[in-house]
Amino acid sequence: MLQDYRRYDALELAELIRNRDVSAEELLETALAEIGRCNPQVNAVNRLYAEEARQQIARGLPDGVFRGVPFLLKELLATCQGQPIGAGNRLLQSIRAPRDSELVKRFRAAGLVIAGRTSTPELGLTPYTEPKVGGAVRNPWNPALTSGGSSGGSAAAVAAGMVPAASGGDGGGSIRIPASYCGLFGLKPSRGRNPLGPDLGVPWHGLVQEHVLTRSVRDSAAFLDVTHGVDAGAPYVAPAPRGRFLEAVGQPPGRLRIAMTAQPLIGSGQAQPSCRAALGDAAALLESLGHHVEEATPPLNPEALLKAFFTVVACETRADIEWAARLAGVRPRMADFEAETWMLGLIGKSLGAQDFVAACREFDLATRALGHFFETYDILLTPTLAIEPHPVGALQSTPFEQAMMEVFGRLGSGKPLIWMNVVDEMANRVFACMPYTPPFNVSGQPAMSVPLFWSETGLPVGVQCVGRYGEEETLFRLAAQLEKARPWFDRCPEVIS
Numbered sequence: 001m002l003q004d005y006r007r008y009d010a011l012e013l014a015e016l017i018r019n020r021d022v023s024a025e026e027l028l029e030t031a032l033a034e035i036g037r038c039n040p041q042v043n044a045v046n047r048l049y050a051e052e053a054r055q056q057i058a059r060g061l062p063d064g065v066f067r068g069v070p071f072l073l074k075e076l077l078a079t080c081q082g083q084p085i086g087a088g089n090r091l092l093q094s095i096r097a098p099r100d101s102e103l104v105k106r107f108r109a110a111g112l113v114i115a116g117r118t119s120t121p122e123l124g125l126t127p128y129t130e131p132k133v134g135g136a137v138r139n140p141w142n143p144a145l146t147s148g149g150s151s152g153g154s155a156a157a158v159a160a161g162m163v164p165a166a167s168g169g170d171g172g173g174s175i176r177i178p179a180s181y182c183g184l185f186g187l188k189p190s191r192g193r194n195p196l197g198p199d200l201g202v203p204w205h206g207l208v209q210e211h212v213l214t215r216s217v218r219d220s221a222a223f224l225d226v227t228h229g230v231d232a233g234a235p236y237v238a239p240a241p242r243g244r245f246l247e248a249v250g251q252p253p254g255r256l257r258i259a260m261t262a263q264p265l266i267g268s269g270q271a272q273p274s275c276r277a278a279l280g281d282a283a284a285l286l287e288s289l290g291h292h293v294e295e296a297t298p299p300l301n302p303e304a305l306l307k308a309f310f311t312v313v314a315c316e317t318r319a320d321i322e323w324a325a326r327l328a329g330v331r332p333r334m335a336d337f338e339a340e341t342w343m344l345g346l347i348g349k350s351l352g353a354q355d356f357v358a359a360c361r362e363f364d365l366a367t368r369a370l371g372h373f374f375e376t377y378d379i380l381l382t383p384t385l386a387i388e389p390h391p392v393g394a395l396q397s398t399p400f401e402q403a404m405m406e407v408f409g410r411l412g413s414g415k416p417l418i419w420m421n422v423v424d425e426m427a428n429r430v431f432a433c434m435p436y437t438p439p440f441n442v443s444g445q446p447a448m449s450v451p452l453f454w455s456e457t458g459l460p461v462g463v464q465c466v467g468r469y470g471e472e473e474t475l476f477r478l479a480a481q482l483e484k485a486r487p488w489f490d491r492c493p494e495v496i497s
Contacts, residue, residue: 002030006161006492009216010069010223013164014111017068024057024068028113031070035116035162041143041495044156046075046134047086047117056113065226067111072166074154075117076124077196077203077210078104088122088131091328091336102195102231103210107167110226118153118166122338123320125313127177127434128395129153132338136392139181140493141459145389148178155182155213159493165219171208172309173384173437176449179213180384180462183451183491185479186213187220190470191444192238194224195231202235204316205360207441215489217479221245224472239470253477258286259296259373260381264435267306267428271435275383278453278461282381282482285452289481298373298380300366300439308362309438310427315356317341318348339405340397340426346414367443374445374468379478382436384449384462395430436464446472450479451488460491 002008002022016022032050039045053070061067075086079097086092100108107114119137121129129152130136137152139145140160147156151168155178158166168175170188179186189211196203196210211227214220224245230237260283262271271279283293321341325332334342373380397405408416418424431438440447446469449462467475483489 001033002027005030005034008164009489010066010164010214010219013069014066024061024113025054027068028053028057028070028115031115031163038140038160038162042138042140042147042156042160043135044118044137044147044153044160045072045116045162046119046153047084049114049116053113053115061111061113062109064109064111065222069112070115070163071107071112072116072118072154072157072163073104073114074120074151074167074169076120076150077101077169077200077208078167080104080114085327086117087124088120088133089324089337090133091324091330093133095327099198102197103167103227106195106227115163118157120151120153121149122341123317124150124169124171124174125317125341125344126150126395127173127430130392130396138392139389140495141183142389143495144391146181146392148181148389150174151213152178155179155184158182158184158213158215161492165212165214165223167210168213169208169210170441171204172441173434175211175213176384176437176447176462176464177434179449179451180460181389183460183488184213184215185217185220185448185450187211187448187472187475188440188446189224189228189472190238190446192234192236193228193472195227195229195234197231197233201233205312206444207312217476217483218246218249221249221476241473245472245476248473248476249480251477253474253481256291256378256478257376258291258293258379258381259377260293261295261297262383263297264302265298265300265382265439266302266309267431267435268302269386269432269435271383271386272388274388274455274461275386278463279381279383281453282463285482285485286381289485293381296377299369302435304362305366305439305442306427306431308359309442311351311355311359312363314344314348315351316348318345321345334409339402339409342409343405343414343417346409346412347418350413350415363442366439370439370443370445378467378474380466382464384436384464385433386435387433388455388457388459388461390433395433397426401426440466443469445469446475448475448479450482452482452486454491
């Protein structure tokens with residue numbers, strides 16, 4: 001068993017194995033022990049692959065960058081051959097994936113030892129992780145609070161020290177949101193940077209990208225080095241990097257022109273004082289490092305963008321419901337899905353093709369507006385979220401909303417919920433906490449949450465830095481500079497220390 005396991009990031013653990021200071025077997029048993037110790041408090045890991053991981057080591061590991069490092073996969077998109085698809089849905093718990101996803105293949109080729117899966121909300125739909133299948137994931141900094149979503153299980157596992165890194169996916173902030181709530185570094189890569197094959201091309205109409213949650217910047221860069229690149233049948237690919245992403249870490253970013261804003265970019269949510277304080281603190285730090293920082297807000301239409309985003313996600317959710325039912329060999333039925341998922345799918349079913357196309361055109365307008373904005377600025381700085389971690393259950397549907405969804409769900413129509421403003425109230429409540437992250441899923445730009453600030457109550461509050469499309473290197477250079485100036489790696493949640 002490795003002493004002080006949490007002191008090491010993934011690259012350091014791999015170096016220990018290369019130097020024969022510890023074996024892959026010992027490292028796996030250490031990780032499994034930490035999962036056993038911490039998981040009862042946070043409920044992050046919903047499926048252990050202990051025996052499979054031991055067998056993976058016994059067969060021999062590839063001589064990759066992360067050879068022997070324990071790793072966890074989010075139970076969404078990152079499928080493992082022969083293992084349940086899961087996706088937080090009761091139907092998919094018994095449907096086994098016919099093959100590894102391309103990203104998982106690349107994780108394995110890097111030498112990672114896959115020790116289990118982490119929890120996700122059903123179909124990854126919410127910015128909190130409280131699925132009926134498996135129960136709520138809790139924040140290691142305070143188990144009464146959310147870890148965020150939809151990669152909340154992965155974030156809680158990394159923050160608790162179970163593993164140094166875990167996979168995540170981001171369709172509206174689902175890497176950045178839990179990174180902010182759990183005090184981690186979380187990068188959403190550019191659209192087309194990481195592979196989504198062999199089956200998917202543009203999940204959620206191109207909103208979704210996969211990567212990892214880590215505690216160090218260099219780990220995130222090294223992971224992107226081993227996973228990025230086109231795979232067979234990909235509909236597009238991001239511009240090739242100039243070199244290795246890890247080489248960018250530690251290189252000076254130069255003097256960057258940075259726009260900062262606390263104005264909502266989608267919807268109308270207003271940042272809490274602690275989130276504004278995190279933004280001001282980051283701006284002052286960036287200025288002290290020699291960057292030019294000024295207030296400027298991209299010329300977006302926040303309400304129109306919210307309507308378009310909701311429309312696309314509703315339509316995609318209906319398609320996901322049909323897909324899950326088809327895999328299970330049953331007809332789509334309310335009993336197999338959570339009420340909110342079913343309701344969102346009914347709304348998607350009720351929308352016309354013209355609604356979907358109009359939403360896509362709104363996406364185009366927003367993407368063009370952001371493209372022009374980034375002709376002037378290198379970086380956009382915002383709070384990652386508008387609120388601190390909230391209590392588990394705070395964003396769940398009210399009893400009245402649940403009752404209405406049950407009634408109209410049985411009737412097979414989502415339109416009455418729209419007419420009664422139930423949908424608007426639910427959407428506004430959820431998007432009020434996340435008015436900064438979704439626009440960059442729309443534009444496909446790389447964006448990261450950086451853990452620079454802790455509130456007076458001792459909770460992490462991330463700030464978001466957004467770069468131009470295809471320019472992850474700039475973000476890694478900046479992140480490494482911030483990490484050196486304001487180290488966060490050794491800040492650990494006391495509740496599980």
